[in-house]
Amino acid sequence: EPEVTQTPSHQVTQMGQEVILHCVPISNHLYFYWYRQILGQKVEFLVSFYNNEISEKSEIFDDQFSVERPDGSNFTLKIRSTKLEDSAMYFCASSENPISPLHFGNGTRLTVT
Amino acid sequence: RKEVEQDPGPFNVPEGATVAFNCTYSNSASQSFFWYRQDCRKEPKLLMSVYSSGNEDGRFTAQLNRASQYISLLIRDSKLSDSATYLCVVNDDKIIFGKGTRLHILP
Numbered sequence: 728e729p730e731v732t733q734t735p736s737h738q739v740t741q742m743g744q745e746v747i748l749h750c751v752p753i754s755n756h757l758y759f760y761w762y763r764q765i766l767g768q769k770v771e772f773l774v775s776f777y778n779n780e781i782s783e784k785s786e787i788f789d790d791q792f793s794v795e796r797p798d799g800s801n802f803t804l805k806i807r808s809t810k811l812e813d814s815a816m817y818f819c820a821s822s823e824n825p826i827s828p829l830h831f832g833n834g835t836r837l838t839v840t
Numbered sequence: 841r842k843e844v845e846q847d848p849g850p851f852n853v854p855e856g857a858t859v860a861f862n863c864t865y866s867n868s869a870s871q872s873f874f875w876y877r878q879d880c881r882k883e884p885k886l887l888m889s890v891y892s893s894g895n896e897d898g899r900f901t902a903q904l905n906r907a908s909q910y911i912s913l914l915i916r917d918s919k920l921s922d923s924a925t926y927l928c929v930v931n932d933d934k935i936i937f938g939k940g941t942r943l944h945i946l947p
Contacts, residue, residue, distance in 0.1 A: 769938070770937040772937075783933060825931070829929075
């Protein structure tokens with residue numbers, strides 16, 4: 728069964744550094760998403776992406792965040808100048824259309840020290 | 841009012857029992873509905889979509905009541921492997937997760 732893959736599985740970075748989280752969505756999916764989950768808390772929407780542009784973003788997705796689809800397969804989340812409170816599990820997801828279910832990757836655990 | 845609200849839990853239930861989860865949503869224009877399960881420190885995994893007519897998949901039954909803006913999930917004959925957090929998910933332009941209800945099945 729096709730799956731969403733995320734790398735790395737765990738990223739440790741110092742406060743103020745930039746990180747890029749990588750995702751390869753399912754190949755025939757057109758809608759891409761990033762979510763995050765702080766330990767013990769709910770899954771929070773960050774951003775959705777379709778047709779090479781952001782279609783929706785949350786209040787969390789401020790100017791320190793950006794997304795990119797640099798080629799036909801990768802979908803990246805960049806966090807500039809990381810803060811301690813950015814420590815969380817970041818999940819990438821994709822779907823075939825806007826009302827179909829999301830398929831999630833295994834997540835990247837980001838630890839900011 | 842919160843966008844997607846679930847029973848706070850946790851539910852501690854003996855093996856073999858029936859468990860019911862409830863979820864309410866605030867946006868009447870929401871288009872699609874799902875139940876996901878999430879194991880500790882893992883990604884959410886789709887359990888089932890929820891259709892207007894209600895749907896069943898083995899021991900799992902999902903119901904949608906659009907008039908009351910309410911979704912439910914029933915698990916019959918619960919197994920130890922059903923222990924997880926169950927997430928109600930609603931699509932109203934963006935896909936919103938409830939906080940989840942943790943289920944512990946007791947041997």
